[in-house]
Amino acid sequence: MYQQALSTGVYGIVEQLAALGVPSPRGDNRWDPSRVIELLRDSAYRGEWVFGRVWRQRITQLKAPISAPCPRIVSDELRHAVQHAAEYRSTGAGRRGTRRDAWPLTGRIRCGGCGGTMVGHLARRSGSVAYSYYKCGDRARSPHTKKGCTHFKNYRVAEMHQVVRDALTALKQNDAALRDAIAQPAPGQLGTSVSVRDIDQQLSKARNAYLRGIDSEDEYAETKVTLTAQRARLIALRETGVVQPVINLVSAKEKLAQALAETDMYETATQLGLMGQVSATGAVKLTLDPT
Numbered sequence: 001m002y003q004q005a006l007s008t009g010v011y012g013i014v015e016q017l018a019a020l021g022v023p024s025p026r027g028d029n030r031w032d033p034s035r036v037i038e039l040l041r042d043s044a045y046r047g048e049w050v051f052g053r054v055w056r057q058r059i060t061q062l063k064a065p066i067s068a069p070c071p072r073i074v075s076d077e078l079r080h081a082v083q084h085a086a087e088y089r090s091t092g093a094g095r096r097g098t099r100r101d102a103w104p105l106t107g108r109i110r111c112g113g114c115g116g117t118m119v120g121h122l123a124r125r126s127g128s129v130a131y132s133y134y135k136c137g138d139r140a141r142s143p144h145t146k147k148g149c150t151h152f153k154n155y156r157v158a159e160m161h162q163v164v165r166d167a168l169t170a171l172k173q174n175d176a177a178l179r180d181a182i183a184q185p186a187p188g189q190l191g192t193s194v195s196v197r198d199i200d201q202q203l204s205k206a207r208n209a210y211l212r213g214i215d216s217e218d219e220y221a222e223t224k225v226t227l228t229a230q231r232a233r234l235i236a237l238r239e240t241g242v243v244q245p246v247i248n249l250v251s252a253k254e255k256l257a258q259a260l261a262e263t264d265m266y267e268t269a270t271q272l273g274l275m276g277q278v279s280a281t282g283a284v285k286l287t288l289d290p291t
Helices: 010-020 033-041 076-090 157-172 175-181 193-211 217-240 249-260 265-272
Strands: 048-051 066-069 109-111 118-125 129-136 275-278 284-287
Touching (some): 109 118, 157 265
Antiparallel strands (some): 275 284
């Protein structure tokens, strides 16, 4: 299911489960989409079972959730990629009718006036000649959902893509601007239970190797000191409870160069986790998430 979620939305997964005849946890023929979402967000699949979380607006009496290790099913990298793909799909990109071949930035660029999505638009001029544009999607809304946006300008697809590429090239040459453009998540809760458990297992293996005569007393003592120090640092970090994200500019610039080498704008945007805001003057402000 996690592998499918990299390229398929929740409703697509529900359809596949129905086609395969996989019953839901309740034994129904069709899965509830909300249940699929719960599974894709459940920390137990990455090896950490948590008790005491907020659930349906009810908060437990615990001051803090209690976590316990459990068998890992998916890697942290896969889980992060699934969450990122879900967030991207929530912007509207990849839906039927978005025509990523014609408007590859659909769902990735937003109107600087109202914050709505810029959508693809096909206009015919000079007889049968058709021109592709991006425009604020507010005009296409029904009357009762319009925001009243006054950003009426249409942007030629080729010209918009060139503006984005020029902006990316400029970021590649300016470390300060690139650092500001990279989406930096807010400091979050640090979960070290899995890492502490791994170190405990390594300590146990080292002790067994010493008892069986595989490692000498000095080798075991050195290994024990190193692992014990690592374990203490993890415990100390867990007590602080906060993770401060670190931006690796070298890695970001490498990924930016690789993405710029792509001729397909969709691939470039996807590799960089690109999001942009288009002002009424046509200027583009970009945000990147190359992780």
